[in-house]
Amino acid sequence: MxxxxxxxxxxxxxxxxxxxxxxxxxxxLLQLYPFLASMYYSxxxxxxxxxxxxxxxxxxxxxxxxxxxxxxxxxxxxxYALIAVPAKLAFALLVAVILNVKMRSVNFFRTVYxxxxxxxxxxxxxxLWRFLFMKEGVINNVTAMLHLPAVDWLGNPxxxxxxxxMLNVWQFGSSMVLFLAGLKQVPGELYEVGRVDGASKLRMFxxxxxxxxxxxxxxxxxxxxxxxFQEFTGxxxxxxDGGPLKSTYLFGMKLYDEGFKFLKMxxxxxxxxxxxxxxxxxxxxxxxxSSYWAHYEDGGDKH
Amino acid sequence: xxxxxxxxxxxxxxxxxxxxxxxxxxxxxxxxAAGGDSGKAVTLRFSWWGGDxxxxxxxxxxxxxxxxxxxxxxxxxxxxxDGYEQKIKTQLAxxxxxxxxxxxxPWLAELTSGNELLLDLNSQKTIDVSKFxxxxxxxxxxYNNKVVAxxxxxxxxxxxxxxxxxxxxGIQVDQAWTWDTLLETAKKIRExxxxxxLLDSDLGVVSTMFGNYLRQKTNSPMVKxxxxxxxxxxxxxxxxxxxxxxxxxxxxxxxxxSQLFTGKTDQNPKWINQELLAYDGWSSEIGKxxxxxxxxxxxxxxxxxxxxxxxxxxxxxxxxMVVGINKRSENQAEALKFVNWLLTDPxxxxxxxxxxxxxxxxxxxxxxxxxxxxxxxxxxAVDLASKSxxxxxxxxxxxxxxxxxxxxxxxxxxxxxxxPDQAADELIKRYTEKIKELKK
Numbered sequence: 041m042x043x044x045x046x047x048x049x050x051x052x053x054x055x056x057x058x059x060x061x062x063x064x065x066x067x068x069l070l071q072l073y074p075f076l077a078s079m080y081y082s083x084x085x086x087x088x089x090x091x092x093x094x095x096x097x098x099x100x101x102x103x104x105x106x107x108x109x110x111x112x113x114x115x116x117x118x119x120y121a122l123i124a125v126p127a128k129l130a131f132a133l134l135v136a137v138i139l140n141v142k143m144r145s146v147n148f149f150r151t152v153y154x155x156x157x158x159x160x161x162x163x164x165x166x167x168l169w170r171f172l173f174m175k176e177g178v179i180n181n182v183t184a185m186l187h188l189p190a191v192d193w194l195g196n197p198x199x200x201x202x203x204x205x206m207l208n209v210w211q212f213g214s215s216m217v218l219f220l221a222g223l224k225q226v227p228g229e230l231y232e233v234g235r236v237d238g239a240s241k242l243r244m245f246x247x248x249x250x251x252x253x254x255x256x257x258x259x260x261x262x263x264x265x266x267x268x269f270q271e272f273t274g275x276x277x278x279x280x281d282g283g284p285l286k287s288t289y290l291f292g293m294k295l296y297d298e299g300f301k302f303l304k305m306x307x308x309x310x311x312x313x314x315x316x317x318x319x320x321x322x323x324x325x326x327x328x329x330s331s332y333w334a335h336y337e338d339g340g341d342k343h
Numbered sequence: 344x345x346x347x348x349x350x351x352x353x354x355x356x357x358x359x360x361x362x363x364x365x366x367x368x369x370x371x372x373x374x375x376a377a378g379g380d381s382g383k384a385v386t387l388r389f390s391w392w393g394g395d396x397x398x399x400x401x402x403x404x405x406x407x408x409x410x411x412x413x414x415x416x417x418x419x420x421x422x423x424x425d426g427y428e429q430k431i432k433t434q435l436a437x438x439x440x441x442x443x444x445x446x447x448x449p450w451l452a453e454l455t456s457g458n459e460l461l462l463d464l465n466s467q468k469t470i471d472v473s474k475f476x477x478x479x480x481x482x483x484x485x486y487n488n489k490v491v492a493x494x495x496x497x498x499x500x501x502x503x504x505x506x507x508x509x510x511x512x513g514i515q516v517d518q519a520w521t522w523d524t525l526l527e528t529a530k531k532i533r534e535x536x537x538x539x540x541l542l543d544s545d546l547g548v549v550s551t552m553f554g555n556y557l558r559q560k561t562n563s564p565m566v567k568x569x570x571x572x573x574x575x576x577x578x579x580x581x582x583x584x585x586x587x588x589x590x591x592x593x594x595x596x597x598x599x600x601s602q603l604f605t606g607k608t609d610q611n612p613k614w615i616n617q618e619l620l621a622y623d624g625w626s627s628e629i630g631k632x633x634x635x636x637x638x639x640x641x642x643x644x645x646x647x648x649x650x651x652x653x654x655x656x657x658x659x660x661x662x663x664m665v666v667g668i669n670k671r672s673e674n675q676a677e678a679l680k681f682v683n684w685l686l687t688d689p690x691x692x693x694x695x696x697x698x699x700x701x702x703x704x705x706x707x708x709x710x711x712x713x714x715x716x717x718x719x720x721x722x723x724a725v726d727l728a729s730k731s732x733x734x735x736x737x738x739x740x741x742x743x744x745x746x747x748x749x750x751x752x753x754x755x756x757x758x759x760x761x762x763p764d765q766a767a768d769e770l771i772k773r774y775t776e777k778i779k780e781l782k783k
Contacts, residue, residue, distance in 0.1 A: 087456075087457065088432060088433065088435075088436035089432075089435065089436055089454070089456075089457050089458055089460060090456075090457035090458055106776075170603050174600070174603050174612075175599075175600050176612060192599055192600075194599070194602075194603060195597065195598070195599020195600050195602065195603075196599060197599075197758065200599075278603070279602055279603065279605075280425075280605050280606070281546060281602060281605045281750075283602060284598060284599045284602060284754075284758065285754060285755065285758050285760065286751070286754075300429035300432065300433065301428075301429065301743055302743055302744050302747075303432060303453065
């Protein structure tokens with residue numbers, strides 16, 4: 041009797057596995073295997089063409105002791121994340137607040153503001169960005185009409201990274217949608233209480249709205265940090281060689297160059313593991329700190 | 344209830360296995376087509392990079408071949424140069440590379456350094472390697488005693504001048520350009536119109552010119568075959584000093600502007616709007632640069648800058664691009680047949696014209712000269728270069744990581760972050776380190 045039950049259960053779990061096999065196969069082949077393989081490659085000298093040769097920690101040692109460009113790209117990527125992430129979140133929240141009104145055509149505007157997020161990752165938009173911001177580009181033509189001096193948005197090493205970050209900020213759509221959903225959740229009576237107490241709009245935003253959407257903010261922050269550190273397409277298409285004085289040479293571009301330009305796949309794998317650890321550390325820091333600033337209505341923040 | 348669960352899972356499993364079979368079928372089909380007997384249906388993949396005119400001419404040639412050989416289907420995989428190298432290398436590594444590949448000669452050293460990826464053409468019956476110039480084949484196509492590729496054309500380094508613009512500015516085009524006259528001419532141009540520059544400052548181009556400056560001092564590529572540096576610190580400092588002066592005098596467009604068009608100067612608005620007088624490049628690029636200018640603009644090819652006391656010629660000559668056959672190809676015999684036709688048949692030559700510069704074989708060259716399909720500028724560029732040949736590059740000097748070091752230092756010179764003297768010191772230090780690493 042018991043044995044029969046056991047058999048039944050094991051068959052049931054087997055059938056369950058069959059049902060989710062598309063996902064399992066995908067996970068094993070497309071995620072776990074590459075993950076482990078890149079870990080192995082990071083300890084080898086591997087040029088894509090010949091079989092990898094085990095060299096222990098040499099890739100990591102070289103990275104930290106010999107490769108000046110490694111520190112340069114780390115710096116660039118950190119600054120990029122520091123500009124792009126807060127600016128994008130602030131902008132997304134601002135637009136979400138504006139669009140959180142009851143108006144007849146508001147859905148149209150929501151769609152329009154979401155569009156850059158669909159387009160932003162594409163090569164065509166990066167090319168467009170180049171023509172907007174080049175020295176004789178559209179932006180400078182407009183400022184010239186206002187009698188402002190021309191700015192070398194992409195050619196000046198001090199400005200180029202900022203300009204590239206703006207491309208990321210411009211793709212605020214997905215964060216905006218999430219913020220909008222959060223704003224809809226804020227109970228209306230809280231605003232009523234605020235109005236009765238005579239709070240200003242600004243005060244209500246900071247004392248009512250913001251605390252109540254902190255869980256969304258946390259989610260957005262984590263996602264955007266992960267994305268910002270991995271940014272590649274925009275910077276690569278606009279300035280493929282890393283920009284003036286390598287000022288826009290993001291970590292992802294260095295990774296690509298080492299792997300596919302110099303065929304040092306082992307070294308590139310090691311770089312990607314370092315990037316992975318950096319992202320992991322930042323994410324953990326955000327999660328750790330979140331108990332101080334993210335509030336859950338159901339009391340989920342009290343451990 | 345239980346039954347349906349079993350049935351549905353069986354369905355799921357069979358669906359899955361169909362999916363897996365679907366994935367595998369591609370290779371089995373290829374296997375069936377192996378052998379390459381004429382008459383059997385064969386599909387070949389052929390990849391190249393280029394501009395529109397090259398794409399069109401090559402597709403026409405493919406069509407012509409398919410008409411003559413109805414059993415052969417050639418799948419064309421073509422695009423721009425940007426990213427092509429990475430794509431081919433990754434495909435070779437992943438065993439998904441096309442049967443026939445257009446390659447750049449400098450890549451051959453890296454591609455032949457380990458596992459054999461390219462078919463040795465020496466021992467093949469279909470292609471007679473001896474038709475090609477022997478010294479040319481030896482210095483550019485032979486690695487580890489194997490002929491791994493064939494030249495698709497001959498390229499000469501050239502300065503391509505916008506003659507219409509030069510006439511307007513009163514600049515004499517037909518002169519023996521030296522490093523000094525470049526500086527003087529730039530000053531003259533910029534006095535007339537401060538929007539104009541003499542040359543484009545694509546980092547690849549500037550670093551080639553930097554290398555040529557040293558080559559003319561030392562009569563050698565930057566790194567010798569025995570992995571020692573050919574130049575002294577003083578010579579490097581002098582070359583960097585020239586680069587610095589050139590950026591200050593306006594020989595080069597400021598780097599911050601041109602970097603948006605790295606590797607595609609023909610799209611640089613300065614070139615299109617005729618605010619750049621000249622371009623330092625290979626003869627195979629001339630068509631692309633002419634196409635970007637308004638109709639009727641006259642262009643002239645001249646020799647690149649040559650120092651008065653130069654120890655070697657002004658211009659390098661090398662295969663414009665080469666074609667290799669994938670060693671893993673299942674249809675090597677058919678691939679060889681096609682390549683042979685493409686490079687040697689007069690009709691193919693006429694269809695292709697000069698889209699890969701001057702054909703390497705004399706018979707093919709004569710065919711397009713007769714058909715009046717050889718561009719005057721391209722012919723002139725190769726002709727001039729062959730009369731003032733510079734000592735050719737060797738494999739180590741073409742290494743992409745060494746090139747990156749020169750580019751980095753030139754960039755810092757251009758932005759005035761480093762003095763020529765410091766740059767020379769750093770160049771020697773970093774080159775020595777990298778060479779040691781590459782020697783292993």
